[in-house]
Amino acid sequence: MASLKEVRNRIGSVNSTQQITKAMKMVAAAKLRRAQDAIVRMRPYAEKLREILVNVSGNVDAAEGGAYAKVRPAGKILMVPMSSNRGLAGAFNATITRAVNREIRENYAEQAAAGNVHVICVGKKAADYFRKQKGMLLREHNDVYDQLDFEHTAPIVEQIMQEFLDGKYDRVILVYNQFKNAAVQYVQVEPMLPITPPEKTEEKQSNIDYIFEPGKGAIVRDLIPKSLKIQFYKALLDSFASEHGARMTAMSKATDNAGELLRELRLQYNKARQAAITNEILEIVSGAEALKGG
Amino acid sequence: MQFEILTPDKQLFAGEVSSVHVPGTKGIFQVLNNHAPIISSLGKGMVRIKTSEGEKTFEINGGVVEVLKNKIIVLAD
Numbered sequence: 001m002a003s004l005k006e007v008r009n010r011i012g013s014v015n016s017t018q019q020i021t022k023a024m025k026m027v028a029a030a031k032l033r034r035a036q037d038a039i040v041r042m043r044p045y046a047e048k049l050r051e052i053l054v055n056v057s058g059n060v061d062a063a064e065g066g067a068y069a070k071v072r073p074a075g076k077i078l079m080v081p082m083s084s085n086r087g088l089a090g091a092f093n094a095t096i097t098r099a100v101n102r103e104i105r106e107n108y109a110e111q112a113a114a115g116n117v118h119v120i121c122v123g124k125k126a127a128d129y130f131r132k133q134k135g136m137l138l139r140e141h142n143d144v145y146d147q148l149d150f151e152h153t154a155p156i157v158e159q160i161m162q163e164f165l166d167g168k169y170d171r172v173i174l175v176y177n178q179f180k181n182a183a184v185q186y187v188q189v190e191p192m193l194p195i196t197p198p199e200k201t202e203e204k205q206s207n208i209d210y211i212f213e214p215g216k217g218a219i220v221r222d223l224i225p226k227s228l229k230i231q232f233y234k235a236l237l238d239s240f241a242s243e244h245g246a247r248m249t250a251m252s253k254a255t256d257n258a259g260e261l262l263r264e265l266r267l268q269y270n271k272a273r274q275a276a277i278t279n280e281i282l283e284i285v286s287g288a289e290a291l292k293g294g
Numbered sequence: 295m296q297f298e299i300l301t302p303d304k305q306l307f308a309g310e311v312s313s314v315h316v317p318g319t320k321g322i323f324q325v326l327n328n329h330a331p332i333i334s335s336l337g338k339g340m341v342r343i344k345t346s347e348g349e350k351t352f353e354i355n356g357g358v359v360e361v362l363k364n365k366i367i368v369l370a371d
Contacts, residue, residue: 038303041303041304041305042302042303044300044305045300045301045302045369046302048300048360048367048369049358049369052333052358052360052369055333056333149302149303150301150302150303150371151303208331208362209331210331210332210333210362211330211331211332211333211334212332212333212334213318213319213320213332213333213334213335214318214319214320214334214335218319218335219333219334219335219358222319222335222356222358223335223358226358226369226371229302230302233302
């Protein structure tokens with residue numbers, strides 16, 4: 001049996017670990033709420049944009065989707081995994097890298113063998129992982145979480161869009177955790193470019209006779225980059241909320257586990273203490289007995 | 295008429311207005327009550343609105359505006 005002092009020390013260390021995990025859980029919960037608010041604030045914009053896009057592109061040929069809709073043979077692939085800058089978020093980052101690897105293995109094994117699959121990482125954790133894979137990591141954007149708003153996200157997407165237009169990449173795929181709730185996140189592997197034109201659902205077409213300024217084609221060309229940026233931003237917000245959700249759940253579990261451990265250690269401690277006291281009494285009593293006998 | 299101006303990060307304004315000026319890509323135009331349905335892309339400039347409490351302006355870098363049944367929605371960048 002461990003000595004009293006050893007057990008006491010362990011209780012102390014487990015206790016302070018529990019305090020840390022509890023604090024992290026609290027912080028994650030607060031950040032989660034803020035991240036969710038951001039999603040909610042972005043939603044009306046995204047919905048309206050899609051509505052207008054569907055409205056406008058109804059009568060426009062797919063060709064009007066322009067350069068972003070151009071389907072080229074899948075020669076060079078760009079994956080954009082979204083991870084977090086910090087760990088201790090359960091399986092949050094591991095699922096992302098795993099999903100990227102699975103996607104490559106299943107659909108782009110040939111291109112990967114030829115060294116034509118690259119990644120642009122958002123978040124340190126995925127970057128750390130892909131840096132070890134030779135020649136895969138192209139860029140990393142780790143500071144985007146410092147100030148997560150549309151303005152700071154847009155340049156990342158613009159660069160990616162430009163690379164697609166320049167023909168540097170033929171496919172751009174986003175990999176991120178979609179936020180369901182604090183405990184559940186779904187990994188999404190979402191093709192971003194080339195865009196798939198919005199589906200022509202005839203019955204949804206409004207018969208409103210809009211005036212289009214400066215013209216349908218021009219508006220579509222104007223809106224598509226916007227909707228791409230929104231798609232990216234939405235993915236990022238989802239990932240951000242998922243991160244904090246995952247961390248909150250992980251830390252909540254860690255706190256529970258620490259509590260369980262503490263309970264066991266205290267039991268052990270008390271047992272040891274009790275045994276020591278019994279021993280001492282035994283010694284005194286037997287000592288007294290010996291004196292009396294003599 | 296109802297006016298709403300949205301950015302991806304937040305809603306800048308929503309409420310009753312009597313007149314809206316928007317910087318269309320082909321030139322500034324004004325939207326008054328019972329304007330015909332229109333979808334227009336916007337360029338860099340100012341969105342000016344008149345409310346019962348006075349005038350307000352918003353600076354935008356571009357965007358799109360939809361006017362339908364006295365409801366104006368500006369999606370700004």
